Amino acid sequence: xxxxxxxxxxxxxxxxxxxxxxxxxxxxxxxxxxxxxxxxxxxxxxxxxxxxxxxxxxxxxxxxxxxxxxxxxxxxxxxxxxxxxxxxxxxxxxxxxxxxxxxxxxxxxxxxxxxxxxxxxx
Amino acid sequence: xxxxxxxxxxxxxxxxxxxxxxxxxxxxxxxxxxxxxxxxxxxxxxxxxxxxxxxxxxxxxxxxxxxxxxxxxxxxxxxxxxxxxxxxxxxxxxxxxxxxxxxxxxxxxxxxxxxxxxxxxx
Numbered sequence: 546x547x548x549x550x551x552x553x554x555x556x557x558x559x560x561x562x563x564x565x566x567x568x569x570x571x572x573x574x575x576x577x578x579x580x581x582x583x584x585x586x587x588x589x590x591x592x593x594x595x596x597x598x599x600x601x602x603x604x605x606x607x608x609x610x611x612x613x614x615x616x617x618x619x620x621x622x623x624x625x626x627x628x629x630x631x632x633x634x635x636x637x638x639x640x641x642x643x644x645x646x647x648x649x650x651x652x653x654x655x656x657x658x659x660x661x662x663x664x665x666x667x
Numbered sequence: 668x669x670x671x672x673x674x675x676x677x678x679x680x681x682x683x684x685x686x687x688x689x690x691x692x693x694x695x696x697x698x699x700x701x702x703x704x705x706x707x708x709x710x711x712x713x714x715x716x717x718x719x720x721x722x723x724x725x726x727x728x729x730x731x732x733x734x735x736x737x738x739x740x741x742x743x744x745x746x747x748x749x750x751x752x753x754x755x756x757x758x759x760x761x762x763x764x765x766x767x768x769x770x771x772x773x774x775x776x777x778x779x780x781x782x783x784x785x786x787x788x789x
Binding site: 549551553556558560561564565568571572575576579580611613615616617618619620621646647648649650651652653654655656657658659660661662663664665 | 671673675678680682683686687690693694697698701702733735737738739740741742743768769770771772773774775776777778779780781782783784785786787
């Protein structure tokens with residue numbers, strides 16, 4: 546069973562963290578065929594952390610975890626910190642497959658999404 | 668003529684700022700029918716700032732500027748700082764119409780974009 550772990554930076558503002566959790570909840574019904582398990586984790590400033598988010602995926606039955614960096618830019622959080630944390634999880638969970646997806650800012654669909662933002666209220 | 672001003676937070680990492688500029692350049696051909704002018708501006712830490720980005724749009728012939736917040740969460744940058752800066756621009760450019768679009772994190776298409784991220788490399 547495959548899980549999607551949406552990883553955001555995390556904020557001191559609880560509302561910003563909730564925004565990510567709400568997004569993940571809204572995603573769940575749409576993605577459940579491909580990803581029966583969807584969890585959220587934060588790199589810093591908020592809980593759950595990455596290790597806890599991965600543990601939740603595995604506890605819910607996932608044997609494959611796709612980590613999606615909910616970041617707009619490929620800063621060191623995306624290129625170094627997150628891969629190091631996933632590598633650590635690989636050592637702890639040898640029976641689980643981990644994949645790190647591209648960060649959302651680099652998705653080809655971002656062009657159309659920006660157009661959607663720009664035109665919906667115009 | 669309508670302009671799209673893509674406003675990002677701005678980073679101390681030049682590569683992150685370039686990533687936004689590259690995205691805007693890639694957008695331009697796709698959006699040029701609707702938005703003949705596309706510019707980028709940064710809220711802090713990088714140039715051009717919002718006032719300069721708006722000035723560039725107007726210098727290139729725009730009489731209507733749609734500001735798209737390239738932010739994942741509706742923090743105070745999106746809810747307070749950016750509207751205040753656009754309000755200031757309204758006073759400086761009374762002949763120009765300004766609209767602030769929803770931030771990219773709230774776009775309905777974000778669901779599909781996350782799925783695209785999660786499945787393209789899996």
